[in-house]
Amino acid sequence: MMVRLLLWVLGAILLGGIVHLSTVLAMPKAANQDAYSRLTPLTPVNTMVALAAPTAQASVLPFTDPAFATAVCRYDLSDGALKLNAPVSQAYTSVTFYTRNSVAYYAINDRAAGRRAIELDLMTPEQHAQVPEEEDVTAADRLIIESPTATGLILLRALAPEPGLMPMARGALAAAKCQIGPVQ
Amino acid sequence: MRLLFGSCFTLILAAAIGLGATWLTITRGIAFGALSIGAWTAWPKSGSTDIDPYARATIARSGELPIGMGDGIAFYARTDDLGKPFDGRCTYAISGLTPAARYWTVALYDRDGRLVANTLDRHVFTSEEIVRDIDGSFTINVAPRARPGNWLPTGGIERFVLVWRLYDTPIGVATRTTKEGPMPSVTRKNCS
Numbered sequence: 230m231m232v233r234l235l236l237w238v239l240g241a242i243l244l245g246g247i248v249h250l251s252t253v254l255a256m257p258k259a260a261n262q263d264a265y266s267r268l269t270p271l272t273p274v275n276t277m278v279a280l281a282a283p284t285a286q287a288s289v290l291p292f293t294d295p296a297f298a299t300a301v302c303r304y305d306l307s308d309g310a311l312k313l314n315a316p317v318s319q320a321y322t323s324v325t326f327y328t329r330n331s332v333a334y335y336a337i338n339d340r341a342a343g344r345r346a347i348e349l350d351l352m353t354p355e356q357h358a359q360v361p362e363e364e365d366v367t368a369a370d371r372l373i374i375e376s377p378t379a380t381g382l383i384l385l386r387a388l389a390p391e392p393g394l395m396p397m398a399r400g401a402l403a404a405a406k407c408q409i410g411p412v413q
Numbered sequence: 414m415r416l417l418f419g420s421c422f423t424l425i426l427a428a429a430i431g432l433g434a435t436w437l438t439i440t441r442g443i444a445f446g447a448l449s450i451g452a453w454t455a456w457p458k459s460g461s462t463d464i465d466p467y468a469r470a471t472i473a474r475s476g477e478l479p480i481g482m483g484d485g486i487a488f489y490a491r492t493d494d495l496g497k498p499f500d501g502r503c504t505y506a507i508s509g510l511t512p513a514a515r516y517w518t519v520a521l522y523d524r525d526g527r528l529v530a531n532t533l534d535r536h537v538f539t540s541e542e543i544v545r546d547i548d549g550s551f552t553i554n555v556a557p558r559a560r561p562g563n564w565l566p567t568g569g570i571e572r573f574v575l576v577w578r579l580y581d582t583p584i585g586v587a588t589r590t591t592k593e594g595p596m597p598s599v600t601r602k603n604c605s
Contacts, residue, residue: 241426248431256439264471274484283528285536285568291526292487294578295536298519319581320541321516325481330558333460333471336481338581340515377462384478386509386578388516390541 257330263333264290265303265382275311277385279399294386298398300406302383304375309409310352318345318387319400320394326351326374327382335374337384342372349374351383359379383407414598428572430455435470437495443543444468448592450596452496453488453577457585460486465512477526481500485580491572499531499574501567504556509597516540521565525549529573531566538563557605575599 231323239302259280267289272278283293304311310360315324317339324347325336337347352360357375385405387398446458446467459468462484472479480487492498493505520537524531530535538553544563545551554560557569567573577583577596584594 231421241423242430243425245434246425248427249434252432252435253438253466253470255601257473258466262476263474264478267476279508285528285530288527290478291475292522292576293526294576295520296517297527298538309455314523316515323481323580325484327478327480330469331478332462332464332469333479333481333526334462336460336483338484342582348499377574382478383510386484388539390516392542 244312249342264327265329265380268301268303268382274303274305275407275409277302277402279402279403282395297336297386297388298395298402298404300385300402302385303380304351304376304383304407305380306351306353307379310350310408310412311346313349313351313383313405313407315385315405316346316401317342318398320390320398322347322401323386323388324349325384325386326376327384328376328378329380330378331382332377334377337372343384348372351376353379374394415427436584438467439471442500444471445575448594450456450488452490452494452599454490455486455584457482457486457588460484468546475526480578482585483543485578485582487520488559488577488579488596490575490577490599493601495601497601499572501570501573502557502559504602505555506552506557506600506602507597508550508552508600510550510595511540511577511583511597512579512584512594514540514579515582516580517578519565519575519577521555521567522576523570524572524574526574529566529568530569533559533566535564535566538565548552 243380277300281287323338325333351374354375382391385402387401389395389398444456445468448455448457453587458464459479517540518537543551553563553565555565588594
């Protein structure tokens with residue numbers, strides 16, 4: 230009797246392990262409150278939109294750094310590659326690319342970009358393969374980023390080193406653009 | 414009959430174990446590859462495609478966008494140096510050294526990642542605006558009531574989280590020792 234019960238419990242633990250692993254793996258697909266879902270009603274597709282500064286009452290995304298001005302481009306590459314152009318602010322500017330499921334697959338800051346503006350082409354691996362070889366070479370000073378998913382998020386952030394500089398940071402983001410267009 | 418009872422028991426127990434374990438790991442924010450320095454813990458891999466399934470599930474549920482690896486790193490603290498959970502009715506002194514970084518910020522949130530209401534509308538300090546001593550050292554007072562110097566208000570809430578973010582920093586996946594990344598100490602003072 231005891232042996233039999235032990236066997237049942239052992240079976241339950243094994244099965245429980247499978248349930249645990251499969252629910253953890255399924256969570257990113259099943260989540261309806263992830264960053265992309267939260268931003269969908271606020272952001273038109275393939276457009277750079279400034280996010281409201283987080284306050285104690287409302288924050289679009291949890292754990293947002295309040296010292297930064299933030300803008301989001303919710304992208305969909307199914308109609309072609311995306312061009313991103315973001316002028317850098319006086320202090321610190323960064324661009325981070327996320328997949329549909331919030332995985333950060335690429336990030337670059339103003340110093341690494343090394344120019345007055347961060348300019349990038351975002352495309353799917355298939356679109357990248359179609360870019361003619363020589364164009365790829367002549368466009369060597371233009372960064373090409375491959376997105377693992379057709380949809381995702383670009384987060385553009387500018388630091389306000391002190392609260393009084395927040396308008397400066399927001400102003401720098403206001404000039405940023407993301408749009409579908411042919412690669413030049 | 415016994416077989417039916419046994420399999421029902423097993424299935425229910427399996428569901429309870431499996432879902433319970435998932436709920437626990439995701440609400441606690443368990444992930445692999447943690448980098449702990451004093452009271453501060455970061456998960457450098459969460460900002461890259463090497464993110465593990467537990468961290469992926471946690472951010473999918475919370476809605477957070479983890480800081481990207483080429484951008485910086487975020488250290489979370491939920492306790493003081495002695496491991497005692499933060500209490501918003503107490504005063505904490507944060508002082509010491511910070512790792513090399515172009516900029517850093519330290520912000521205070523409630524457990525769900527929301528900012529905490531306070532009279533000053535002060536939620537964050539950056540490395541540029543902090544008031545320092547002559548030797549460049551600094552102390553941040555995390556306290557429910559106004560303090561001289563760098564006061565980061567807790568709003569008197571019961572539990573809070575501090576997030577120290579370093580931007581443009583060599584600290585990351587390759588960081589092993591606390592010598593490479595000295596983080597400020599978190600000391601509990603008096604409680605009201």
